[in-house]
Amino acid sequence: MNNSVLVVVLASAVTYGTPLLYAALGELLTERSGVLNLGVEGMMLIGAVMGFWAVQHTGSLTAAVAVAALAGASMALIHAFLVVTLRANQIVSGLALVIFAGAAGLSSYLGNDLSLADEPARRAFSPVFPKSWQNVDILGPIVFKQSALVFASWILVVVVGLYLGRTRLGLNLRAVGESPESADAMGINVAAYRYAHTLAGGAFAGVGGACFSLWITPQWVDGLTAGAGWIAIALVIFAFWRPGPCLLGAYLFGAFSGIPFTFQARGILSSIPPELFQALPYVMTVLVLVAVSSAGARRRLGAPASLGTPYVREER
Amino acid sequence: MIRIERRLTQPKWLVIAVPAGSIAAAFLLMTIVLFATGHAPLHTFDRLIRAGFLSKQALNDSLVSATPLIFTGLCAAVAFRMQLFNIGGEGQLLVGAIFGAAAGIALGNHTGWLSVPGMIVAGAAGGAALALIPAILRAYFSTNEIITSLMLNYVAALVINYLIFDSESYWRDTSSPTAKVFPQGKPLPDAASWPVTHVASLVIPFGLLLGIVIATFVWLLYTRTRFGFEVQVIGDSPRAASYAGMRTRRKILAVMALSGAIAGIGGASQDGDIRHTLDPRGLTAANYGYSGIVIAALARYNPFAVCIVAFLLGGLQNAGFTLQGADFPSGLVGVMQGLILFCALGGELLIRYRLRFVRTPRATEAEVPA
Numbered sequence A: 001m002n003n004s005v006l007v008v009v010l011a012s013a014v015t016y017g018t019p020l021l022y023a024a025l026g027e028l029l030t031e032r033s034g035v036l037n038l039g040v041e042g043m044m045l046i047g048a049v050m051g052f053w054a055v056q057h058t059g060s061l062t063a064a065v066a067v068a069a070l071a072g073a074s075m076a077l078i079h080a081f082l083v084v085t086l087r088a089n090q091i092v093s094g095l096a097l098v099i100f101a102g103a104a105g106l107s108s109y110l111g112n113d114l115s116l117a118d119e120p121a122r123r124a125f126s127p128v129f130p131k132s133w134q135n136v137d138i139l140g141p142i143v144f145k146q147s148a149l150v151f152a153s154w155i156l157v158v159v160v161g162l163y164l165g166r167t168r169l170g171l172n173l174r175a176v177g178e179s180p181e182s183a184d185a186m187g188i189n190v191a192a193y194r195y196a197h198t199l200a201g202g203a204f205a206g207v208g209g210a211c212f213s214l215w216i217t218p219q220w221v222d223g224l225t226a227g228a229g230w231i232a233i234a235l236v237i238f239a240f241w242r243p244g245p246c247l248l249g250a251y252l253f254g255a256f257s258g259i260p261f262t263f264q265a266r267g268i269l270s271s272i273p274p275e276l277f278q279a280l281p282y283v284m285t286v287l288v289l290v291a292v293s294s295a296g297a298r299r300r301l302g303a304p305a306s307l308g309t310p311y312v313r314e315e316r
Numbered sequence B: 001m002i003r004i005e006r007r008l009t010q011p012k013w014l015v016i017a018v019p020a021g022s023i024a025a026a027f028l029l030m031t032i033v034l035f036a037t038g039h040a041p042l043h044t045f046d047r048l049i050r051a052g053f054l055s056k057q058a059l060n061d062s063l064v065s066a067t068p069l070i071f072t073g074l075c076a077a078v079a080f081r082m083q084l085f086n087i088g089g090e091g092q093l094l095v096g097a098i099f100g101a102a103a104g105i106a107l108g109n110h111t112g113w114l115s116v117p118g119m120i121v122a123g124a125a126g127g128a129a130l131a132l133i134p135a136i137l138r139a140y141f142s143t144n145e146i147i148t149s150l151m152l153n154y155v156a157a158l159v160i161n162y163l164i165f166d167s168e169s170y171w172r173d174t175s176s177p178t179a180k181v182f183p184q185g186k187p188l189p190d191a192a193s194w195p196v197t198h199v200a201s202l203v204i205p206f207g208l209l210l211g212i213v214i215a216t217f218v219w220l221l222y223t224r225t226r227f228g229f230e231v232q233v234i235g236d237s238p239r240a241a242s243y244a245g246m247r248t249r250r251k252i253l254a255v256m257a258l259s260g261a262i263a264g265i266g267g268a269s270q271d272g273d274i275r276h277t278l279d280p281r282g283l284t285a286a287n288y289g290y291s292g293i294v295i296a297a298l299a300r301y302n303p304f305a306v307c308i309v310a311f312l313l314g315g316l317q318n319a320g321f322t323l324q325g326a327d328f329p330s331g332l333v334g335v336m337q338g339l340i341l342f343c344a345l346g347g348e349l350l351i352r353y354r355l356r357f358v359r360t361p362r363a364t365e366a367e368v369p370a
Helices: A006-030 A039-056 A060-087 A090-101 A106-113 A140-145 A148-168 A168-178 A178-185 A190-216 A230-236 A243-266 A274-280 A280-299 B010-035 B041-053 B056-080 B089-108 B112-141 B145-165 B178-183 B206-225 B227-235 B238-243 B248-275 B280-285 B290-296 B303-323 B332-352 B361-366
Strands: B001-008 B196-199 B202-205 B353-357
Touching: A006 A039, A006 A140, A006 A148, A006 A168, A006 A190, A006 A230, A006 A243, A039 A060, A039 A090, A039 A106, A039 A190, A039 A230, A039 B238, A060 A190, A060 B332, A060 B353, A090 A106, A090 B290, A090 B332, A106 B196, A106 B332, A140 B303, A148 A168, A148 A243, A168 A178, A168 A190, A168 B041, A178 A190, A190 B112, A190 B206, A230 A243, A230 A280, A230 B145, A243 A274, A243 A280, A243 B010, A243 B248, A280 B112, A280 B145, A280 B248, B001 B112, B001 B280, B010 B202, B010 B303, B010 B332, B010 B353, B041 B056, B056 B089, B056 B202, B056 B206, B056 B238, B056 B290, B056 B303, B089 B112, B089 B248, B089 B280, B089 B290, B112 B145, B112 B248, B145 B280, B178 B332, B196 B206, B196 B227, B202 B206, B202 B248, B227 B248, B248 B280, B248 B290, B248 B332
Parallel strands: none
Antiparallel strands: B001 B353, B196 B202
């Protein structure tokens, strides 16, 4: 039963959905403050490479995740400085971050310079539950075989949800994203909120990247995340900027990312070229985005009102 | 305390001083990166500039590197000017290369003189076709074109790999047993090689000249026609444009098609000028599309500035490629490009705003000890 294709695909959906979930939750916080950060792919790659470096040097996975979060946040700091303090164009700045940090930039430079490429990982995340649990029908592979990163991400969804909906800080954050003028008049420090949540977004993206290098792959190769950062941005739109739907969407997109590997490994539909399966996550992202954006336009569900625009107090 | 005030007029000299200053500032920041990772900054820069610009061979190689960048730079500039963020230049160039190579193979053996124009038209059609997908989705379903155009880059890369590595397609060389084991593209017929021009001791690829012609065309289109005027109005204020009765949807389709067509011609130029076959590895490894974004932003979307910046970044890319090795890690040029772009973005503040150093009364009080 645990070997049936459906169970394997569902298990891979959770596995490949987890990095997407971390990155998307982070981007959700950033965008809720009115800052659009398209640099997720770059921040994930830096998180992945620095997390891998940390585990090779310290042998501690906790330290590695912390380093990945820090590395992602430091990349986000560049973006925050440019768009909040210097009022630069958020789209171009985000793209600049991908070019700076991405597959042909700093992440590759660091990977080569610290000679991490193709090295076997000293330690990697492994299942937390005992073997007997992992062999339970259906739930075994889908839930109990997963690593701590998965369970931590569930806690994070709840925490982010409560933070946004049930705390003073979350209310202020939403005010900053929807109407920075009113938030400013209420005495909320708009710039501080935007900085803090852009940095948090970077830290989450860094951890998302580390999911690949510390658990799924576990090694470092250039461009390891293969577009996951972009899918995460699409995921935020898919989830209408809400953490709950984010979880659902992450596993949906996770399934699209996992299916190529599962089908190829099992020789399912082997007459169809593998490229067709590999294109699946990208094509599905486009299709889902089309469905969501036309539905979103109709139901007027959508982005924080000030998303993408700098806030300048004396100008209206 | 520093106060930031909006400038009422933008001085002309700043428009040149700021990009130049950005490049200088980027070198400064790069010094820090190199120093922090244990490399000698001055030695690295010296080698970089030598390998990029300071010999006949280096200059010729840099012109070859600059050629695709002019196309992808123009591709980004044309669309970004309307606030239409087509970051699919990478994929559009790949599809242009596929179409261009098909035209080259098909026309080269029969009607030789047609191959060069045929490849240009085919490349343009391929690039435009791919760009129209995000354009239609944006115009009719209001889908974010940034993500859709980017996703198609990955799809285009998979398609080109499939054509050469995983199928016996029209583009693949199947003439010899070795070609069956080591997949590669069919060599293009001689008639499909684009001509070169010799100026002094420099060899100028036809694609480079074509790029400059297209830059001139784009400049004329955007500064001298009603179409260009409307594109700029839509870019600066979509609301004003719709009140004035401008047809935004049509413009989205037209501008994206133009943008994609330019990148597509860049792909055809890769086949005709440089590679003389459909070369998936070389094309996908070079990241021409992403560099184009850096170039367009640095050129502030001015088509002639795109050509100049493309030459500078082309030299950098060529140098990075030549020097790649253990003491010169790959990725260095990408870091450099990112830093230049960051500095240019920061510098934009200086063009739009004026910094004034003012002493607030509170600050003066705090400075005087009681």
